[in-house]
Amino acid sequence: MSSCYRADIHTYRKGIMEELFREYDFILALMAVGIVVRLLCPLLRDKWTDKPVVSVDASLRSAVPIIGGHHGANDLALYLHRQLGIYPAITTATDSSGRPNLEGIASAFGAEIINREASRHINASFLHQDVPVLRLKGPRIVIVDEDVAVLKSGGLIAGLGARRGATADEILSAIRSATAEAGREVSEVRVIATSRIKTDDPEISRAAAELGASVVYLPDDALTAQRPVTPSRASMLGLSGVAEPAVLALAQRMILPKRVYGRVTVALGE
Numbered sequence: 001m002s003s004c005y006r007a008d009i010h011t012y013r014k015g016i017m018e019e020l021f022r023e024y025d026f027i028l029a030l031m032a033v034g035i036v037v038r039l040l041c042p043l044l045r046d047k048w049t050d051k052p053v054v055s056v057d058a059s060l061r062s063a064v065p066i067i068g069g070h071h072g073a074n075d076l077a078l079y080l081h082r083q084l085g086i087y088p089a090i091t092t093a094t095d096s097s098g099r100p101n102l103e104g105i106a107s108a109f110g111a112e113i114i115n116r117e118a119s120r121h122i123n124a125s126f127l128h129q130d131v132p133v134l135r136l137k138g139p140r141i142v143i144v145d146e147d148v149a150v151l152k153s154g155g156l157i158a159g160l161g162a163r164r165g166a167t168a169d170e171i172l173s174a175i176r177s178a179t180a181e182a183g184r185e186v187s188e189v190r191v192i193a194t195s196r197i198k199t200d201d202p203e204i205s206r207a208a209a210e211l212g213a214s215v216v217y218l219p220d221d222a223l224t225a226q227r228p229v230t231p232s233r234a235s236m237l238g239l240s241g242v243a244e245p246a247v248l249a250l251a252q253r254m255i256l257p258k259r260v261y262g263r264v265t266v267a268l269g270e
Helices: 016-023 033-043 073-084 102-108 116-126 168-181 202-211 220-224 233-237 243-250
Strands: 027-029 053-056 062-067 156-162 189-195 214-218 254-261 264-269
Touching: 016 027, 016 033, 033 053, 033 062, 053 073, 062 073, 102 116, 102 214, 156 168, 156 202, 156 243, 156 254, 168 189, 168 202, 168 254, 168 264, 189 202, 189 243, 202 214, 214 243, 220 243, 243 254, 243 264
Parallel strands: 027 053, 156 189, 189 214
Antiparallel strands: 053 062, 156 264, 254 264
């Protein structure tokens, strides 16, 4: 999600929407939704290449993502809400329900969605279940159905183990210490990966929001399938570990084995 946007101002004239659609990454239209829809219809080609468009009414009460909700329009509407108090009239099903979506997860990983047709199936499933995120390591041949999304990813993954009561500040401090120890920037962390038993821990979510990262909660079988470098107290929970297995499950390689910082354990991978 962008923390700020640079904008140019254009007054309405015939053909302006076509020009903006060609030249800009986002369009914020200060006009009624109906007018915007009529102007956009002849220009729409593909959801993956069409520019995100948000319509704001003249009284600055509502910001309505028209197209490209999962491709930046929802983020822009939320930015307007934070900065100006404009109500974000977001209608995409996953966002309205407070659920993840495939495009958001791909963005968090800095990843490209290879088989984009899977997005409909994945996002529909997110409405009623947690869809696992797994990495398959080769060499191997994989045949996937149309409801399996394939991502080509980048960025850092922070595997996280946190004892009960650990605060967001403690988690942030631990991740900053780990990235510094690895000689990397904390801004490179795109994903915090941890055990599914932590889904009810709001401190992890707060830390992730502060970093601009997403949280992936891994099921037990994904963690126990890994072979961590160092022993873990998580064996008392029937797990081979949390921080290192979470990294091994999602990253191509581990760049920092687990480190313990008070009540927080962090491992890093990319």
